[in-house]
Amino acid sequence: MIALRVNGTEHTVDADPDMPLLWVVRDLIGLTGTKYGCGEALCGACVVHLDGEAVRACVTPISKAAGRSVTTIEGLSKDGNHPLQKAWVELGVPQCGYCQSGQIMSAAALLAKKPKPTNAEIDTSLAGNICRCGTYTRIRAAVRVAAGLPKEE
Amino acid sequence: MVARVADVSMRRRSFLQGLGLVAGGLTLGLLDEAEALAAPPAKAGAKAAGAPEGLSPNPFVHVSPAGEVVVVCQRSEMGQGVRSSLHVVIADELGADLARVRVVQAEGDKKYGDQNTDGSRSVRNDWVKLRQMGAMARTQLVAVAATRWRVPATECVARDHAVWHDRSKRTLGFGELAVDAGKLRVPDVKKIQLRPRSELRHVGTELPLRDGPDIVTGRGQFGADVKLPGMLVAVVERPPVVGGKVATFDATKALAVKGVRKVVELPTPQGAPAFQPRGGVAVIADHTWAAMRGRAALSITWDHGPNEIYDSDAYREQILSSVRAPGQVMRKVGDVDKAFAEAARTLEAEYYLPHLAHAAMEPPAALASFKDGACEVWATTQNPQAARTEVARALGIGEDKVKVNVTLVGGGFGRKSKADFVSEAALLSREAQAPVRVQWTREDDIRHDYFHTVSAQSLKVALDKDGKVTAWRHRTAFPPIPSTFDATQKRPSEGELGQGVLDLPLAIPNVQAEAGEAPAHVRIGWLRSVCNIFHGFAIGTFVDEVAHARGQDPRATWLDILGPARNLTPEEAGVKKIPNYGTPIADHPVEVGGLRNVIEKVTELSGWEAKRKAGQALGLSAHRSFLTSVAVVASAKRGKDGKPVIDEVWIVADAGLIVNAERVRSQLEGAVIFGMSVLFHGAITMRKGAVEQTNFRDYPVMRIGEAPRRIHVHVVPSEARPGGVGEPGVPPVAPAIANALFALDGTRHRQLPLSAKRPG
Numbered sequence: 001m002i003a004l005r006v007n008g009t010e011h012t013v014d015a016d017p018d019m020p021l022l023w024v025v026r027d028l029i030g031l032t033g034t035k036y037g038c039g040e041a042l043c044g045a046c047v048v049h050l051d052g053e054a055v056r057a058c059v060t061p062i063s064k065a066a067g068r069s070v071t072t073i074e075g076l077s078k079d080g081n082h083p084l085q086k087a088w089v090e091l092g093v094p095q096c097g098y099c100q101s102g103q104i105m106s107a108a109a110l111l112a113k114k115p116k117p118t119n120a121e122i123d124t125s126l127a128g129n130i131c132r133c134g135t136y137t138r139i140r141a142a143v144r145v146a147a148g149l150p151k152e153e
Numbered sequence: 154m155v156a157r158v159a160d161v162s163m164r165r166r167s168f169l170q171g172l173g174l175v176a177g178g179l180t181l182g183l184l185d186e187a188e189a190l191a192a193p194p195a196k197a198g199a200k201a202a203g204a205p206e207g208l209s210p211n212p213f214v215h216v217s218p219a220g221e222v223v224v225v226c227q228r229s230e231m232g233q234g235v236r237s238s239l240h241v242v243i244a245d246e247l248g249a250d251l252a253r254v255r256v257v258q259a260e261g262d263k264k265y266g267d268q269n270t271d272g273s274r275s276v277r278n279d280w281v282k283l284r285q286m287g288a289m290a291r292t293q294l295v296a297v298a299a300t301r302w303r304v305p306a307t308e309c310v311a312r313d314h315a316v317w318h319d320r321s322k323r324t325l326g327f328g329e330l331a332v333d334a335g336k337l338r339v340p341d342v343k344k345i346q347l348r349p350r351s352e353l354r355h356v357g358t359e360l361p362l363r364d365g366p367d368i369v370t371g372r373g374q375f376g377a378d379v380k381l382p383g384m385l386v387a388v389v390e391r392p393p394v395v396g397g398k399v400a401t402f403d404a405t406k407a408l409a410v411k412g413v414r415k416v417v418e419l420p421t422p423q424g425a426p427a428f429q430p431r432g433g434v435a436v437i438a439d440h441t442w443a444a445m446r447g448r449a450a451l452s453i454t455w456d457h458g459p460n461e462i463y464d465s466d467a468y469r470e471q472i473l474s475s476v477r478a479p480g481q482v483m484r485k486v487g488d489v490d491k492a493f494a495e496a497a498r499t500l501e502a503e504y505y506l507p508h509l510a511h512a513a514m515e516p517p518a519a520l521a522s523f524k525d526g527a528c529e530v531w532a533t534t535q536n537p538q539a540a541r542t543e544v545a546r547a548l549g550i551g552e553d554k555v556k557v558n559v560t561l562v563g564g565g566f567g568r569k570s571k572a573d574f575v576s577e578a579a580l581l582s583r584e585a586q587a588p589v590r591v592q593w594t595r596e597d598d599i600r601h602d603y604f605h606t607v608s609a610q611s612l613k614v615a616l617d618k619d620g621k622v623t624a625w626r627h628r629t630a631f632p633p634i635p636s637t638f639d640a641t642q643k644r645p646s647e648g649e650l651g652q653g654v655l656d657l658p659l660a661i662p663n664v665q666a667e668a669g670e671a672p673a674h675v676r677i678g679w680l681r682s683v684c685n686i687f688h689g690f691a692i693g694t695f696v697d698e699v700a701h702a703r704g705q706d707p708r709a710t711w712l713d714i715l716g717p718a719r720n721l722t723p724e725e726a727g728v729k730k731i732p733n734y735g736t737p738i739a740d741h742p743v744e745v746g747g748l749r750n751v752i753e754k755v756t757e758l759s760g761w762e763a764k765r766k767a768g769q770a771l772g773l774s775a776h777r778s779f780l781t782s783v784a785v786v787a788s789a790k791r792g793k794d795g796k797p798v799i800d801e802v803w804i805v806a807d808a809g810l811i812v813n814a815e816r817v818r819s820q821l822e823g824a825v826i827f828g829m830s831v832l833f834h835g836a837i838t839m840r841k842g843a844v845e846q847t848n849f850r851d852y853p854v855m856r857i858g859e860a861p862r863r864i865h866v867h868v869v870p871s872e873a874r875p876g877g878v879g880e881p882g883v884p885p886v887a888p889a890i891a892n893a894l895f896a897l898d899g900t901r902h903r904q905l906p907l908s909a910k911r912p913g
């Protein structure tokens with residue numbers, strides 16, 4: 001039995017220590033906002049925060065999250081009112097939407113450290129997040145808007 | 154046996170028809186279809202048991218006594234924005250207040266007409282039909298109000314969710330009219346009056362993204378997000394080679410993995426692949442991780458079958474030699490051979506593009522619950538009716554026993570029109586006697602795709618002493634999509650050649666197009682813009698090569714080769730028929746003026762002349778597909794490290810009338826990135842019949858750092874019949890950028906992808 005806190009709620013899960021946090025969150029706890037895209041730390045669809053740091057849940061064994069605090073997209077804000085979530089809707093960033101929880105979680109970790117990032121910093125922080133629909137230019141703009149910067153650098 | 158063959162050919166026909174690959178004939182006219190969709194005229198007052206209270210003149214729209222308008226979205230949402238667009242057509246025609254319209258996702262059912270969401274067809278094919286559906290409801294609401302007021306219906310108007318009699322300043326809300334309207338005879342769709350375009354208030358504007366709030370909070374439900382009590386998860390090891398099968402397998406170790414419940418061998422597909430599951434061995438477990446670990450512990454030996462010979466290096470030479478020799482003539486004007494013999498000079502180039510995988514961010518996933526001889530499915534499908542048919546076939550039950558619910562589709566690009574993964578879930582649910590979700594891993598997705606086809610092309614022109622093009626010959630060879638449904642098909646179908654080869658306007662006196670032979674050894678599918686990807690690339694690059702050979706501005710060469718504004722006829726093109734994506738050219742002509750116009754517009758907006766004079770590296774290309782003309786200009790420059798970067802891209806589209814300007818823009822932006830993946834990154838290669846790539850590590854796609862600094866989108870204002878939007882943005886992107894790279898460093902790119910040459 002492994003104990004962890006997800007979005008402020010304590011959970012105890014019966015899982016092998018090497019079971020990735022992604023499957024614990026999705027299959028055992030039932031939070032499906034965190035997505036599977038590659039399972040190998042290549043796409044960023046599964047990004048969550050572990051004690052505030054962006055991690056790829058697909059390669060984070062649950063043993064590493066034991067006793068720590070996990071935030072998923074469902075716990076990023078109360079009513080979808082995180083500045084990034086608002087900017088994402090305002091600018092119509094999502095197409096299919098599948099990659100977007102990972103994009104937002106990566107961007108949130110960036111803004112927590114760098115409240116006014118440059119485009120180069122945005123690109124570096126989101127380099128691990130693939131969007132096959134190709135929403136990248138809007139992602140950049142929405143991160144900037146959420147940071148209170150003009151849409152374009 | 155005979156029945157099976159007939160089945161396959163019927164299936165093939167209907168899917169190819171869906172793609173616009175087969176000439177019409179059987180397709181219903183829009184009006185007929187709308188008529189078929191309308192509920193049979195009910196006896197006054199009769200109401201089907203269980204039907205909701207209120208007005209439901211057809212399966213698309215319902216008005217409740219409380220005044221809620223429910224509109225069905227019958228197409229799948231996969232990022233193109235149908236759930237933010239289609240209901241607006243019905244609502245505007247009805248006169249509804251968008252704030253009081255609820256959108257419901259349709260399950261797979263023929264009563265909705267065509268639901269296959271590909272071919273960029275949702276608006277271009279449904280525009281009139283959806284208006285008719287809304288107009289039927291409006292007609293009935295107006296009739297009730299007019300009767301109550303004892304005024305002619307022609308004096309009443311429906312707007313703002315109510316019917317108004319302006320002269321007497323009376324009004325009745327839709328809700329107040331719904332019950333009585335539901336008792337009326339359903340109006341004849343042929344006689345129904347559509348509103349003048351000017352009254353469709355929201356059509357053509359920037360409409361809000363309906364699913365946006367759900368997506369950014371993680372609430373949106375995709376294929377793998379639906380849960381049922383007692384549900385198990387399965388992961389399948391499929392034969393590495395198409396046509397192969399399990400020889401032996403040992404499940405002992407897999408069954409020892411904690412959480413694994415069952416190991417099941419799936420049936421081997423019979424005959425052509427079509428949409429059948431691939432077979433293989435499934436591990437069914439309590440959760441995804443256990444299923445994945447169980448699968449890794451399987452030991453399987455395979456019988457690979459005849460496709461083990463497939464090797465991409467050898468095949469490349471095979472199809473290149475196919476286009477080095479004369480092929481089957483599919484288009485002919487004048488005499489190209491004579492023109493080549495008499496030419497002052499000729500120019501010839503070969504192009505090779507690899508297989509591509511769709512690699513949508515959401516890998517295929519479906520949940521099925523088989524119980525008491527019936528099956529309910531939740532799937533990320535672009536084609537719920539096909540899924541329904543396939544599941545019924547796989548289980549050997551009637552389609553009436555199968556229900557297919559459609560989730561949000563996390564990227565489709567054509568892959569999720571194929572229902573193989575849905576049938577897997579259904580078969581495994583029956584085996585496990587429990588609901589089963591089949592989860593494809595990324596590796597499964599890359600290895601067992603219906604691949605975009607590999608292609609070789611040869612283009613040749615003759616130039617006279619003044620540099621005028623006197624002959625154009627285009628040879629193309631690629632394993633065709635029909636091979637997936639009938640293994641004897643080795644040559645491109647007319648529909649596939651209609652994607653850039655037969656329908657390219659050429660103001661050149663001698664033209665010939667030839668198709669070579671290319672047998673398939675994998676499942677060939679359709680990927681966003683299909684054959685336009687490679688035809689558009691070769692044509693778009695070759696026009697630039699011709700311009701360079703003539704020492705001319707590529708823009709001038711494009712306009713010169715296309716010739717003056719006119720409608721291309723089959724006679725001029727030298728073909729029996731212009732397939733035109735399933736739409737008769739009489740209804741939607743190949744307007745050369747439209748293509749010229751987007752070229753002129755994109756070069757104007759990008760500052761083509763001034764920037765080129767200033768020495769900037771710009772590239773241009775243009776292509777018409779899915780009835781829409783698109784032109785692209787790209788600018789390349791050297792980054793700080795000296796390596797080329799794509800700085801800005803301009804894309805101009807003439808798609809006729811558009812419904813949701815905002816989603817159209819986002820589709821065109823996405824098409825630029827998708828086209829850049831084609832140019833720079835993707836390649837699926839085969840060794841011993843099996844796919845070499847595994848994941849995004851070796852099948853890279855575009856990442857944010859490579860995205861242009863800016864993408865400028867311009868949509869030509871138009872009230873003409875709608876064309877497609879999801880796909881037509883893609884084809885001109887790769888050649889425009891390749892031409893910009895040529896302008897930057899003088900290197901001509903004729904083989905894709907360029908990833909080896911471009912740092913990530």
Ligand code: FES
Nearest residue numbers: 037038039044058
């Ligand atoms: S699923 Fe974790 S990085 Fe792709």
Ligand code: FES
Nearest residue numbers: 096097099131133
């Ligand atoms: S929005 Fe579809 S993958 Fe990003």
